[in-house]
Amino acid sequence: MVAIVLDGLATAKAIKSELKVAVEDLRARGIVPGLGTLLVGDDPGSHSYVGGKHRDCAEVGINSIRIDLPVSASVNDVRAAIAELNAAKKVTGYIVQLPLPSGMDANSMLELIDPAKDADGLHPTNLGKLVMNVSGEMKSPLPCTPSGIVELLERYQVPTRSAEVAIIGRGLTVGRPLSLLMTRKGIDSTVTILHSASKNLSEAVKRADIVVAAIGSPHFVKPEWIKPGAAVLDVGITRTDAGLVGDVDPQVSQVAGFLSPNPGGVGPMTRAMLLKNVVLAAQN
Known part of the structure; x- marks a missing residue:
């Protein structure tokens, strides 16, 4: 098995094309x-x-x-x-x-x-609205990286309803807000947040249909941890002597059904969703 690449560069390009049309419509008004x-x-x-x-x-x-x-x-x-x-x-x-x-x-x-001008979606007020499940389009901006991950899954039609999701990392910019987004009605996943104090971390990952790695530890996620056919999104990145390295071992591509690589996966989506937040604020 060779994983289908969740291409963040191509998807971000498509989103930018859509935003360009929305911007032209706004300018006309x-x-x-x-x-x-x-x-x-x-x-x-x-x-x-x-x-x-x-x-x-x-x-x-x-x-x-x-x-x-x-x-x-x-x-x-x-x-x-x-x-x-x-x-x-x-x-x-x-x-x-x-x-x-x-x-x-x-x-x-x-x-x-x-x-209302928080393009990153990380102001305490906007994070509070996310917790209350009242954030999103026409209400308040969503955090860019988590919303980019959800957008990537949706556009590649990765099943999320009743899916087991393992998020490795509990940070404010990815892990915590992503867990809230993935449990929203319409996405309907079951989420486990894993971190440095989690017991049997690899066993929890093995059960997951969707794995998101966001800890900044090079090649931390091993192929033997991945359920065959699972979707894996590599978010964490570390600068090394060999260049930029993600959290996921490259050999995971031989086991996973879908793989968002790093670089080239979630990063471009984060930038695209920032633009989307700016356009949505103008529409509001």
Whole structure:
């Protein structure tokens, strides 16, 4: 068996094409979606990531505003930039790029974001709405990576109803919100969240119809852990001397029925869903 590739690059391209049509419709009505980014410091990875966001915007016709502050910026400087983005009528959604410089509390900064403009979907208000099962289109933004995973599964028609799902990783950006999304009515999966203190982790993974690995441990998930035919999504990524490496051993492709590789799988979907959040905010 060789797994069917859950191609995030191709799927993200299709989503961008759909968003381009939606943006053109909004422009015809005098509404222009706009993404704002706030970047503090000189982290090369962050600069590359933010640059990619703005290229994505240009590709689908979304306006973009970029605020870059030096690593010497004060807390008040960052607060002022967030206030500027909250007030900017041209910005329908924005992100504060993490990590922030050492000594600056990221959570306190993120809480200053207008929840309606939270393009990442990670503001406490929006996460609370996710817990209450009232988030989503026309209500509040969803976290980008989890919603990208669900979108990828749906577009490849991976069965989720009554499926056993093993999520390896309990982080705020992937594991916790994904568990809530996968148990929503209409998706109807049964979810187990696994982490460093979980007993018999490999046994729990073996029972799963869908496995999501999001811990940042190179090749952590072994082929012998995977139920034949299961869908496996590799989310965690680690920079090594050999380059970027995912959480899933490449040999898993010989056992799984579906495989979202890393790089090239969930990453592009995350970027596409960020754009979707910006467009949905403009539609709202």
